[in-house]
Amino acid sequence: MAAMRYARLLCALVVCGCVGTESSSANNSGGTLAISTGGDPDVLIPSLVQSVVGAQITDMIYDRLADIGDSLNILGDKGFVQRLSDHWTWGADSLSIAFHINPKAKWHDGVPVRSNDVRFTIASTKDSTLGSPNASLITNIDSVSTPDSATAVYWFHARSPQQFYDAVYPLPIMPEHVWKSIPPASWRASDAAKNPVGSGPYRFVRWIPKAAVELVADTANYRGAPKLSRLIWSIAPDFPTALTRLLSGETDFIEQLRPENVPEVAKHPELRTKQNHTLQYSFTQFNLRDPVNHARPHPIFGNRQLRRALTMATNRAALVRSVYDSLALPALGPTVRAYATTDPNLPQIPFDLPRARQILDSLGWRVTTSDSMRSRNGRPLQFTLSVPSSSKIRIQFAVLIQEQLRQAGVKVDVEQLDYPVFLEKQRKRGFDAAIGQWSTQPSPGAVRGSWGTAGSRAASGNNYGSYENPVFDATVDSAVASFDPATRKELLTKAYETIIQDAPAIWLAEPIQTVGYHSRIQLTTMRADAWWAHIPEWSIPADKRIPRDNAPPSAASSTPPALPAGQKTP
Amino acid sequence: MLRYIAQRLVQAAVIVAIVATITFALIHLAPGDPFSAVMDNPDVSETVRQTMRAQYGFDRPLPEQFVRYVSSLAHGQLGWSFSHERPVREVLGSALPNTLLLMGVALLGSFAFGILIALIQVSRRGSVTDHVLSALSLFFFSMPDFWLAILAFLTFTYWLPIFPSGGAVDPVMHEYLGLGGRIVDRLRHLALPALTLILLASAVVARYQRAALLDVLPADYIRTARLKGLTEPEILRRHALRNALLPIITLVGLSFPALLTGTFFVEKIFAWPGMGYAVVLAIGTRDYPLVVGGVIIGSILVTLGSLLSDVLYALADPRLRR
Numbered sequence: 001m002a003a004m005r006y007a008r009l010l011c012a013l014v015v016c017g018c019v020g021t022e023s024s025s026a027n028n029s030g031g032t033l034a035i036s037t038g039g040d041p042d043v044l045i046p047s048l049v050q051s052v053v054g055a056q057i058t059d060m061i062y063d064r065l066a067d068i069g070d071s072l073n074i075l076g077d078k079g080f081v082q083r084l085s086d087h088w089t090w091g092a093d094s095l096s097i098a099f100h101i102n103p104k105a106k107w108h109d110g111v112p113v114r115s116n117d118v119r120f121t122i123a124s125t126k127d128s129t130l131g132s133p134n135a136s137l138i139t140n141i142d143s144v145s146t147p148d149s150a151t152a153v154y155w156f157h158a159r160s161p162q163q164f165y166d167a168v169y170p171l172p173i174m175p176e177h178v179w180k181s182i183p184p185a186s187w188r189a190s191d192a193a194k195n196p197v198g199s200g201p202y203r204f205v206r207w208i209p210k211a212a213v214e215l216v217a218d219t220a221n222y223r224g225a226p227k228l229s230r231l232i233w234s235i236a237p238d239f240p241t242a243l244t245r246l247l248s249g250e251t252d253f254i255e256q257l258r259p260e261n262v263p264e265v266a267k268h269p270e271l272r273t274k275q276n277h278t279l280q281y282s283f284t285q286f287n288l289r290d291p292v293n294h295a296r297p298h299p300i301f302g303n304r305q306l307r308r309a310l311t312m313a314t315n316r317a318a319l320v321r322s323v324y325d326s327l328a329l330p331a332l333g334p335t336v337r338a339y340a341t342t343d344p345n346l347p348q349i350p351f352d353l354p355r356a357r358q359i360l361d362s363l364g365w366r367v368t369t370s371d372s373m374r375s376r377n378g379r380p381l382q383f384t385l386s387v388p389s390s391s392k393i394r395i396q397f398a399v400l401i402q403e404q405l406r407q408a409g410v411k412v413d414v415e416q417l418d419y420p421v422f423l424e425k426q427r428k429r430g431f432d433a434a435i436g437q438w439s440t441q442p443s444p445g446a447v448r449g450s451w452g453t454a455g456s457r458a459a460s461g462n463n464y465g466s467y468e469n470p471v472f473d474a475t476v477d478s479a480v481a482s483f484d485p486a487t488r489k490e491l492l493t494k495a496y497e498t499i500i501q502d503a504p505a506i507w508l509a510e511p512i513q514t515v516g517y518h519s520r521i522q523l524t525t526m527r528a529d530a531w532w533a534h535i536p537e538w539s540i541p542a543d544k545r546i547p548r549d550n551a552p553p554s555a556a557s558s559t560p561p562a563l564p565a566g567q568k569t570p
Numbered sequence: 571m572l573r574y575i576a577q578r579l580v581q582a583a584v585i586v587a588i589v590a591t592i593t594f595a596l597i598h599l600a601p602g603d604p605f606s607a608v609m610d611n612p613d614v615s616e617t618v619r620q621t622m623r624a625q626y627g628f629d630r631p632l633p634e635q636f637v638r639y640v641s642s643l644a645h646g647q648l649g650w651s652f653s654h655e656r657p658v659r660e661v662l663g664s665a666l667p668n669t670l671l672l673m674g675v676a677l678l679g680s681f682a683f684g685i686l687i688a689l690i691q692v693s694r695r696g697s698v699t700d701h702v703l704s705a706l707s708l709f710f711f712s713m714p715d716f717w718l719a720i721l722a723f724l725t726f727t728y729w730l731p732i733f734p735s736g737g738a739v740d741p742v743m744h745e746y747l748g749l750g751g752r753i754v755d756r757l758r759h760l761a762l763p764a765l766t767l768i769l770l771a772s773a774v775v776a777r778y779q780r781a782a783l784l785d786v787l788p789a790d791y792i793r794t795a796r797l798k799g800l801t802e803p804e805i806l807r808r809h810a811l812r813n814a815l816l817p818i819i820t821l822v823g824l825s826f827p828a829l830l831t832g833t834f835f836v837e838k839i840f841a842w843p844g845m846g847y848a849v850v851l852a853i854g855t856r857d858y859p860l861v862v863g864g865v866i867i868g869s870i871l872v873t874l875g876s877l878l879s880d881v882l883y884a885l886a887d888p889r890l891r892r
Contacts, residue, residue: 040653043655130621188652189650193655209661210848237838237851245736250735250740418602419602423602
């Protein structure tokens, strides 16, 4: 059926006289990658982007000074590869790093990339009127100085094991000449935001909201032209439609197949699947504070022993198998296996239903009613488990947990909520328990915001369950401050053990990303933090191309955006 | 007639104002805010969230926000869509033609198809064809719009993929096609959503039209036509149909809101970039100005549709002009 579709497309192109030249097929470069996605990018400004789709696109348009390697090492500069900076020098006291800008690097409008662009990127991100979510990631950077146009020196407040990572990972560099005349508060609404100019391997062509984003290869790029000529994000209203577009041949790639989709993809001989580790983990989070009066502990989950009993009554391996089949592993804790610092053998609270029942009995929660449910002093052992109605996976988890805990005499009411309502309830700490999921950064230090005391006490912190343990906080702080990888791993292991034994959550799953793609696409490595990082190295062999691979660049892509008044193209 | 139209326009303005106020209140009362989903990131600080809210004025009390909104409406501004980062006027301005195209095709198609079915049924009344068409009309009449849309989507894009799975054009190839190719591409994308709405609306038209035709067939002038020797199809087409069209004019006005509502669901399922699609997505992201703006435009369309129907009816029936 897909072949028929390609044949029809070819006919249409021939009739309209629009088939691109075959010369592009003669070499290894060329071809179009159409990516199915279920959502629009939020914005295409690196310092403001929040959505995953937005990050994918901006990472293709913009470049960093250096890129994290496939090992995701964050200590020092080991493994980092040159991008806009062709080399760098550490200050003698390690409180500064001087980045030398590659002299060949140019913005897509032809202006050379200079050190003032680097300084501008950091200064604008720190500007509170911009409201950049990345501002909190660069707090250790004091300032950037520019001794000459090719050198940008980062100055840090304190020496830190991950200061190189802090300098280069959170932010691609933005062109000062495009943005400096626009007040930061107006960036989102500006024309520049709708016609981004970067220095990355792909140039922006067009963004049709809720429909598509198109990029074209920057053939004059200082790093050499990427292999694929064109990238298109085909934006569907939801995941099923995005999948249908892949299956019907309208697109070539989808980033996350669900377990039930894999057999369907296997029926299409032209499609392939590939698995990749991610930085995601899911959990059932208990609210340790009373949802009505936050000053009081939660009447059920305030008790550590009870939380442990609930964890013991949950067969996590069976849950993950039921929901994900083989496309996830049981989560280890508030961490992921992709971190070099994570011990895959972290001790867990074992599944032990008889022991869970004993603990609940000993706490006074006894089976008293005819329906085998537990209660204490007339209060039933019952709570509400909130899930976003948009997540089929989390709903499945909730139903299975409901059944497993019923066997321990615990009544669970599953509550499906519209996603904004779900988030609002979490932010206001107005829930009993909720199934959540975090996508973390390559730095394990991100755990402080989501499970540390600071994240619990801040008015809008992300530690929604209000778990607080000074031992956990201190151990994580020590680990993050350690320069020695072995000590770092040892301390993080201790911190994870502490939180696992405190059971502020039932750690559910660590999904394994399964991408679906057309067999003519030759993929390379996919990184756990960003599967798209190596797209410039992906290719389509000339003999396997289909009509859309040979479509000529659109008129929009051949015309660089206009420069601000008074500026000349070099 | 002019006074009548003026009165109806005043009524319509009041209705639109009430609908806009209620929508404004309800969408703001719903839990969450425009930055809930976007800010679902452990690295986003409260300062950033507050900055974002302040930039769009969501840190102000609700009555003040309402007064500001009404004030901007009075200046012809529908506000700023933060999910599109464009003025609401521009978002709806680019979406409305798509909705009107879909509704126009659906309205024309459903009336043409519905009247045709009714004529076939009446010319063969009591036959198997009449019963089968009645049953089919009832089937589509009873069917929820979203369900039929999903069924059509699955059937023709997944099990039998002869139509594209959504959008108004092929985002990958449309720009590279010639004029003919672009027209074909647009028609292929229009086919499924339009067909869904046509099937739903034509069932209603067919049932109304059949009943209206059966009402006029016993009339004296039909008997006279028969005595003149006209054939049955000629009688139906030239005499019965013209007189039986009057109730259908009312149906135009009645079906407008239903069609617009149906369009919202159908646009969402087929990712048709119209007003309904924009508003449904805006509800999910709590894009308040876009939701309220969409509802205002929708209610204007509905009241205008109703007014148009009344005016047409009054023009067709002089007794109503008194």
